[in-house]
Amino acid sequence: MVIAFYLASAVAIVATFMVITRLNAVHALLYLVVSLLAAALIFLLLGAPFAAALEVIIYGGAIMVLFVFVVMMLSMGPRGAAEGWERPVLTALIGPAILLAVLLAELLYVFGGAPSVPVHVVEVTPRQVGARLLGPYLLGVELVSMLLLIGLTGAFHLAYHLGKRETQKGAGGSR
């Protein structure tokens, strides 16, 4: 189990380093997803399956999708959307694919035999987390709900005015 932790750590560090050195935003996003999956595997190895699931669903799913949307809306770079599955795309996929293969092999090695949390690790179950969250930390949950509401309102405000300006410009015939 310990060796799996260090291997996942190495994958996370390499992938994170690749994120901050890429020039293309989509390549950086690919490496960041790998880094987040490595972090999720580390959570699983440490006996935190609930946090691992949330890492994959919210970080690797929702937040990354937001980034992909914005990158596609801005469509930066010399190459546009009409790139297709050609050589540059495939070569960009090789690095993340290798790191992902390492993670997958590790996952199969650790969890292939027993379908549960690794032995010798005390698991903190989602039930315990929920009892703690809605017990002593109830005020924190309320504050987080207010924060999310503020975020929603702010994003709506920004997007609403931006959308109005874009449609006005479109109606003026300047684009």
Added chain:
Amino acid sequence: MNLQVPLEHGMALAAILLVLGLAGVLVRRDAIFILLSLEIMLNAAGLAFIVAGARWAQADGQVMYLFILAVAAAEVSIGLALVLWLYHWHKTVDIDRARSLRG
């Protein structure tokens, strides 16, 4: 053979990831990369909480991780909306171009 990951090594991993994210924030001038690096830093902070929670086998670490997750989600939604505004005003996402308020 010791089967428990030492606390120091988990914390070292979180520190390395945090420093990498900080380097990304400081070095890159692309607003999207700065937001990505901020995500890396928040994730590293959450990792530190999970490692500490696993060390004492308490649920508090995961609770704090949930709070960090919510903060990250709110931050990235506002941040990306601001990036769209930046692109609308300056036709670029270079953060050095955004020197003045009100466009």
